[in-house]
Amino acid sequence: MSMDFELRQRGRAAIDFIGGMGMSFGRIGAKVNARLAETGLDQDANLADDLDQRQAQLEGALGPLRAFRVGNLLRDFYADEHGRACTLAWEELADELRPALEAADEGPTTLTLDPSMEQPDYWRKVDFHRTRGGWEGHPDMGMIHGELIHKRLVNRSYGGDIFGQRRRVLDELPRKDYARILELGTSTGHFTTQLQAAFPDAELHGCDISATLLKHARRVGNMGGHRWRLFQARAEATDQPDEHFDLVASYILLHELPADVTRAVFKEAFRVLKPGGDLLMSDVTPYRALDRLAQWRADYEGTHGGEPYWREAASLDLAEVAREAGFIDARSYGLEGGKYPWATYARKPR
Numbered sequence: 001m002s003m004d005f006e007l008r009q010r011g012r013a014a015i016d017f018i019g020g021m022g023m024s025f026g027r028i029g030a031k032v033n034a035r036l037a038e039t040g041l042d043q044d045a046n047l048a049d050d051l052d053q054r055q056a057q058l059e060g061a062l063g064p065l066r067a068f069r070v071g072n073l074l075r076d077f078y079a080d081e082h083g084r085a086c087t088l089a090w091e092e093l094a095d096e097l098r099p100a101l102e103a104a105d106e107g108p109t110t111l112t113l114d115p116s117m118e119q120p121d122y123w124r125k126v127d128f129h130r131t132r133g134g135w136e137g138h139p140d141m142g143m144i145h146g147e148l149i150h151k152r153l154v155n156r157s158y159g160g161d162i163f164g165q166r167r168r169v170l171d172e173l174p175r176k177d178y179a180r181i182l183e184l185g186t187s188t189g190h191f192t193t194q195l196q197a198a199f200p201d202a203e204l205h206g207c208d209i210s211a212t213l214l215k216h217a218r219r220v221g222n223m224g225g226h227r228w229r230l231f232q233a234r235a236e237a238t239d240q241p242d243e244h245f246d247l248v249a250s251y252i253l254l255h256e257l258p259a260d261v262t263r264a265v266f267k268e269a270f271r272v273l274k275p276g277g278d279l280l281m282s283d284v285t286p287y288r289a290l291d292r293l294a295q296w297r298a299d300y301e302g303t304h305g306g307e308p309y310w311r312e313a314a315s316l317d318l319a320e321v322a323r324e325a326g327f328i329d330a331r332s333y334g335l336e337g338g339k340y341p342w343a344t345y346a347r348k349p350r
């Protein structure tokens with residue numbers, strides 16, 4: 001969004017406090033690592049194969065360590081409070097910013113809502129990231145999540161360029177001439193913005209389950225002067241015509257889906273792609289690319305961090321899922337030799 005705004009005092013302090021807490025995890029983690037090294041549990045060979053058994057093994061070894069318990073407490077506090085801090089920051093600003101935001105409801109970007117759309121339990125019943133009420137926990141969740149949590153908190157405390165990563169993944173695509181693109185899981189439009197920059201001449205469509213988040217994406221599109229076509233739909237049942245798109249893409253949608261829904265999403269992408277069309281799904285690192293300790297860490301954070309499908313998502317081989325859906329040339333890999341973001345590319349045969 002091209003709108004600049006200053007946080008008010010209380011909101012800024014709350015976000016700085018939570019962000020500072022996020023940055024302290026590293027020092028606590030060093031003590032946990034030292035205990036793991038002492039006990040030999042930093043070695044794959046000493047860790048149980050089964051993830052539940054490994055969890056019990058590591059909790060047994062680390063439980064008595066104060067740094068581990070403090071780390072868990074801080075993580076729980078961060079998870080529960082980050083949404084609240086950003087909501088507070090927003091509510092201090094809402095009266096001042098609302099007129100400009102509402103003005104951006106009008107413009108070249110269109111949004112088609114479907115009030116009869118069935119909201120699946122795997123989405124409706126989950127407080128993702130432990131944000132109270134989940135994706136629709138506040139009428140202004142688009143602003144709170146897209147502009148405050150992501151831009152003012154996560155992007156600063158995470159230590160990586162979360163928007164650059166969205167841009168970078170698009171360099172993996174073999175073509176520049178996509179005429180019509182469908183984005184799945186558009187949310188507040190962060191990835192849409194990067195698709196727009198990478199493919200400025202393409203007709204850009206984006207869907208999401210959440211009307212609240214899509215309304216914010218519409219404002220982002222309008223503020224950028226973009227002609228996005230947003231619509232409310234499930235990625236596994238988009239209601240779009242067969243063979244309609246040249247590219248189907250998503251960024252960090254899949255780890256929020258049960259594995260059977262992910263399989264259905266790939267089949268739906270196959271259906272709506274033109275013959276020869278491309279698929280690019282970007283998401284979290286699969287467990288097979290991590291050692292046992294790193295798998296446990298990811299699993300532990302997912303379990304405690306409001307990501308109930310992380311384990312099943314990270315256990316999938318997405319290239320295989322793509323082949324099962326009919327795609328060819330499927331490959332799944334970490335970018336630039338790293339582990340994140342993880343890209344899955346595939347092509348629909350001609």
Ligand SMILES: C[S@@+](CC[C@H](N)C(=O)[O-])C[C@H]1O[C@@H](n2cnc3c(N)ncnc32)[C@H](O)[C@@H]1O
Pocket residue numbers: 123135166184185186187188189190191192207208209210213233234235236250251252253256257
């Ligand atoms: C982590 S956000 C993705 C964010 C966005 N792609 C980005 O790059 O910032 C996940 C989004 O997927 C949406 N979502 C979850 N399940 C979905 C489904 N089955 N179909 C469409 N959207 C879904 C959620 O409502 C949420 O907006």
